Amino acid sequence: xxxxxxxxxxxxxxxxxxxxxxxxxxxxxxxxxxxxxxxxxxxxxxxxxxxxxxxxxxxxxxxxxxxxxxxxxxxxxxxxxxxxxxxxxxxxxxxxxxxxxxxxxxxxxxxxxx
Numbered sequence: 008x009x010x011x012x013x014x015x016x017x018x019x020x021x022x023x024x025x026x027x028x029x030x031x032x033x034x035x036x037x038x039x040x041x042x043x044x045x046x047x048x049x050x051x052x053x054x055x056x057x058x059x060x061x062x063x064x065x066x067x068x069x070x071x072x073x074x075x076x077x078x079x080x081x082x083x084x085x086x087x088x089x090x091x092x093x094x095x096x097x098x099x100x101x102x103x104x105x106x107x108x109x110x111x112x113x114x115x116x117x118x119x120x121x
Contacts, residue, residue, distance in 0.1 A: 010091045010098055023092040027085055035081040042070040042078075 010021060049066040053059045083103055091098040100108040110119045 010093070010100070015093065016095065019093050019095045021091060021093050023090075025090045025092075027088055027090075031085050032082060035078045039074060039078045042074050046070050 010024075015021070046063065046067050050059075050063045053062045056062065080103075084101075087103055087106075088101040089099070091100070094113075096113055097111045098108060099110075100106060108121050110121065112119075
């Protein structure tokens with residue numbers, strides 16, 4: 008959630024609008040690749056089994072249950088954290104369902120937590 012024009016004061020303009028570095032996503036993406044490989048391995052190893060569909064479905068459900076907290080939530084958290092630098096303040100906005108933030112004015116040592 009970046010600052011919108013309605014949140015800016017008169018004469019204030021956005022200089023930089025940044026996110027956390029992309030390397031924060033390396034761990035979740037590695038986990039995603041491992042989970043996909045796990046499901047693919049289950050499909051290959053059970054290709055001659057009569058219960059192949061149920062085994063692969065069970066493995067896929069377990070992989071999905073691991074992917075939500077291990078992949079989806081970190082990517083969502085990365086996407087919702089923003090650092091905005093204007094000509095008057097530094098602003099940090101974060102939060103998944105409820106947005107929180109902190110504004111630090113540049114003209115004096117002070118901050119406002121919202």
